[in-house]
Amino acid sequence: SQQGEEDPQALSIQEGENATMNCSYKTSINNLQWYRQNSGRGLVHLILIRSNEREKHSGRLRVTLDTSKKSSSLLITASRAADTASYFCALTGNQFYFGTGTSLTVIP
Amino acid sequence: EPEVTQTPSHQVTQMGQEVILRCVPISNHLYFYWYRQILGQKVEFLVSFYNNEISEKSEIFDDQFSVERPDGSNFTLKIRSTKLEDSAMYFCASSNQWGPEAFFGQGTRLTVV
Numbered sequence: 333s334q335q336g337e338e339d340p341q342a343l344s345i346q347e348g349e350n351a352t353m354n355c356s357y358k359t360s361i362n363n364l365q366w367y368r369q370n371s372g373r374g375l376v377h378l379i380l381i382r383s384n385e386r387e388k389h390s391g392r393l394r395v396t397l398d399t400s401k402k403s404s405s406l407l408i409t410a411s412r413a414a415d416t417a418s419y420f421c422a423l424t425g426n427q428f429y430f431g432t433g434t435s436l437t438v439i440p
Numbered sequence: 441e442p443e444v445t446q447t448p449s450h451q452v453t454q455m456g457q458e459v460i461l462r463c464v465p466i467s468n469h470l471y472f473y474w475y476r477q478i479l480g481q482k483v484e485f486l487v488s489f490y491n492n493e494i495s496e497k498s499e500i501f502d503d504q505f506s507v508e509r510p511d512g513s514n515f516t517l518k519i520r521s522t523k524l525e526d527s528a529m530y531f532c533a534s535s536n537q538w539g540p541e542a543f544f545g546q547g548t549r550l551t552v553v
Contacts, residue, residue, distance in 0.1 A: 365541065374546035375483070375531060420483065430475075430483035 336364070336404075336421040336431035344437040351408040353434040355421030356401075364397060365422045366406045369433070375420070378406075413440045442466040446532050446545035453522055453552055461517045461548045463532030472515045473533040473542060474507065476500070483531065489515065522552045 336355040345351050355364070363382040367375045381388045381397045381404065388395045394407040408415055418433040445464045453459050465472050474486040487497040489507055506518045515534075519526055529549050535542040 367544070375533075375544040377541055377543065380541050422483075429485070432482045 336423050336429065338419070338421055338431045338434045340434060341432070342435045342437075344439065345411055347411060347413055347438050347440050349411055351411050351415070351436055351438070353406045353419050353436070355404045355406070355431055357404075357421075357423050357429075358402060359423070361399075361423045363424050364395075364404050365424060366393075366395060366404075367420045367422055367430075369418045369420065371417070378419075408436075411436075411438045413438050442543075444532055444534055444543050444545035446530075446548050448548060449546065450549045451551070453550070455524055455552055456521050459519050459522055459550060461519075461530050461532075461550070463515045463517070463534075463545055464513050465515055465532065465534030466536075466543055467513070469534035469536045469543075471495075471535045471537070471542075472507075472509070473535075474517045475531040475533065475544075476528040477531065477547075478525075478528045486517070486530075519550075522550075524552050526550060527552045 336357045338353055338355050343351055361383055363380055365380045366378040368378055369375050379390045379393055379395050381395050383399055392409045397404045404421055415438045418435050420433045421431050423429040447462045472489040475483050476486055477483045485498050487501045487507055488495040504520050508516050529547040531547045532545045533542040
């Protein structure tokens with residue numbers, strides 16, 4: 333399967349803590365993206381990391397990519413209640429392959 | 441900020457009826473996609489479209505589905521004879537390059553009764 337697999341499937345943390353989500357995949361990729369989806373809403377693009385990059389930052393987000401291990405992690409620092417959502421990694425080759433997502437709950 | 445817009449946000453239809461889901465991609469984008477997400481499941485690729493033709497489609501995208509770019513701005517997904525299992529959130533996306541960052545619409549929730 334070319335789909336990413338995120339873990340954990342669900343994560344619950346206190347506001348202010350950091351949240352780490354992981355994505356593993358099986359095939360080679362051109363790049364990997366992380367998306368957020370609030371319940372019942374659309375997908376919001378968070379960050380793209382290319383296959384030749386190892387780490388990328390965007391605000392409170394930090395993404396790493398280890399192509400030798402075929403894995404990526406998304407770190408959200410100093411989490412807020414508004415970060416409560418599902419987070420998906422998407423592998424991009426000729427199309428997007430979404431994982432099953434990590435459901436993050438940030439408790440105020 | 442440019443965005444992909446989808447209409448309607450929610451559509452209820454009877455089984456066997458035809459539905460057309462509409463999308464307005466970002467204006468300078470050339471690649472268009474439809475995805476769907478059955479409630480509680482992962483987002484699944486349906487079809488990609490470029491240069492007025494389908495580039496790639498998944499096994500989900502059978503003869504009941506079709507896509508069209510009827511004018512310079514709209515991109516539509518038609519389901520000819522809806523089934524109960526077509527109930528899902530349908531997302532349109534567009535990008536200005538093949539593969540990298542795509543922008544997704546807010547989705548159309550289709551409920552087939």
